[in-house]
Amino acid sequence: MIRPGWFSVRETGPGVHLLAEPGHVNSYLVLGDSFALLYDTGMGIADIGREVRALTGLPLLVVNSHHHYDHRGGNASLSGEAEEFAVHAAGAELHGSPAPREWLESYAHIARGLRERYEVFHAADSDAFFLTDSRIEVRPVPELEHWRIEAVRPTRLLHEGDVIDLGGRRLHVLHTPGHSPDGICLWEAETGLLLAGDTLISGTFFAHVPGADLPAFAGSTRRLAGLPVTTALLGHNLRHRETADFVSRVADAFERVRDNDTRPSRSADMFGTAVWRHDFDGFAVLTAFDEPPAVRP
Template identity: 50%
Template sequence: MTGDWFAVRQYPNRVYLISEPCHVNSYLVVGEERALLFDTGLGIDDISQAVRGLTDLPLVVVNSHHHLDHRGGNQHVPAVDFLAHPSGSGLYGAVEPAELAAYAESAKSMYTTYTALRDLDKIKFFLTPDDLTMRPIPDLSSWRIPATEPTGFLDDGDVIDLGGRSLTVLHTPGHVPDSICLWERDTGALFCGDTLLTTTYWAHLTDSDVPTFAASLARLAALDVTTAFVGHNLVADAGPDFVRDVAARFAAVVRDPDIGVVVEGPQGRPVRRVDGNGFAILTAVPGSPATTL
C-alpha cells in the first residue's frame, strides 16, 4: 500500500476520524496521558501509521465488536491493551480466506457504484465529501486477518481514564451480542461502532436481535449527546435528533415486525427493509435461510 488508504478528519476536543472511506470508520481520542483507538478497521493497510501521525502517546485499542471490519487492524497496532466486551471472547480468531475474498469482491462492486455516484454528484449536487473519497481497491490476494484475542475485557459502566478525560463503556447489544459504545459525558461525544449508523442497519444477521437492538438505541437516545460518531458511511457524525429518530424507528419495527417491504438483501437472500430519514433497517424474513456477515 502507498500509505494513502486512510482519510483523517479532525474534530474538536482532540477527536480524530480515521476512515477507510465507504468501508469503515475508526476514531482516535487523545487524552493527556494515553490515547484510545476505537476500532482498527479492515487491516488492509497499517492504521498505526495514521495514528502515529496524530499522537505518540501510549495507545489503548477498544474494539466495538468482533466483526472483521472493526478489528482487522489489531494486527498492526502496538497497543498497551486490546479491550472488548467479554461476550466477544473466542470470536477474535483468524478470519477465513474465503470470507476475506468475499469482502474483496463486494468492495470492488461498491467502488464501481461509488465512482458512478460521485461522477453524477459532481455535475450538480456536491453531496459526496471530498475528504472521504473512496480509494481504489488494491490487490487483496495477500490480505490476512490473524487471530488477535483481547488482552482484557470491558463491561457496562466501566470507565477508561486517558488522563484529563474519561470514557464510559456502554454495552449495547443488538447488532451482535458483544457490541459496545463509548460515552464521554463531559463533551457529549458518543462513539457508536455499528450500534448507530447513517446507512443501512444489518439487523437481519443470525446473531442480531431486533428488540435488544431497539432497547440499546433507546438508551442512547436518552443520553445528552452532542455528536454521535458512527461506524460506517460517508456521513461520519450525527446529532441528537438523528439518534432519537433511529431509536423511534427501531421501536416501530418492534411494535409491528411486518412494516416495510421484502427486498433482496446484501447476500442475495430476502430481507425486510424499513426506511428512515437517512438510514434503513434490514430485518430477517421468517423462513429465509440464516444470514451471517
C-alpha cells in the same frame, strides 16, 4: 500495492480524529493527556498504525466496538504497539478466529462494486451538486490477494459501567447489544460525545445477522436516545457524525420495527442475503427474511 491515502484522516472534534476507510469502516482516535484510545481498527487493508503514529506518540489503548472482522482488521498490525486490546466480556471468545478466506473474497468483491457505483455517482455529482470530495471518496480497491484478518487475543475485558481514564478525559463503557451480543459504545459525559460503533450508523442497520437481536437493538438505541448526546460518531458510511435528533429517530425506528409497525420491502444485504428492508429518513433497518412480518393495518 496499497496506494497512499486509503484512509481519510481528519479531526472531527477536540482531541478526536476520524480514521475513515470511506465507504467501509470509521475508526476513531481519542487523545487524552496520558493515553490515546483507538476505537476500532478497521478492515486491515492498510496500516492503521501508521496513521495513529502520525497523530500521537502517546501510549495506545485499542477498544473494539464488537467482534466483527471489519472492526478488528487492524488489531494484528498493532500487536507490538498497543498497550491493551479491550473488548466486552461477552465477545472474548468471539475474537478467537481469523476471518475466513471466503468472507475476505466476498468482501473484496463488494468493495470493488462499491467503487464502481461511486464512480457513477461522482460523475453525476460533478455536473450538479458537488457533494463529494477527497474526504469521502470511496477509494479504488488495491490488490487484496494477501489480505488477512488475524485473531488477536484480548488483554482486557470490559463490562457495563467500566470507566477508561485517558488522563484528562474519561470514557464510560456502555454495553449495547443488538447488532451483536458484545457491542459496546463509549460515552464521555462531560462533553456529550458518543462513540457508537455499529449501534448507530447512517446506512443499513444489520439486525438480521447471526448474533443480532432486534428487541435488544431497540432497547440499546432507546437507551442512547436518553443520553444528552451532543455528537454521535458512527461506525460506517460517509455521514460519520450525527446529533441527538438522529439518535432519537433511530430509537423510534427500531421500536416501530420491533412492534411490526412498518411496511417492509423484500430486499438483500450487500452479501446477497435475503432480508426485509424497513426504510426511514436517511437509514434503513434490515431484518431476517423468514416469515413475512405482521403489519398493522
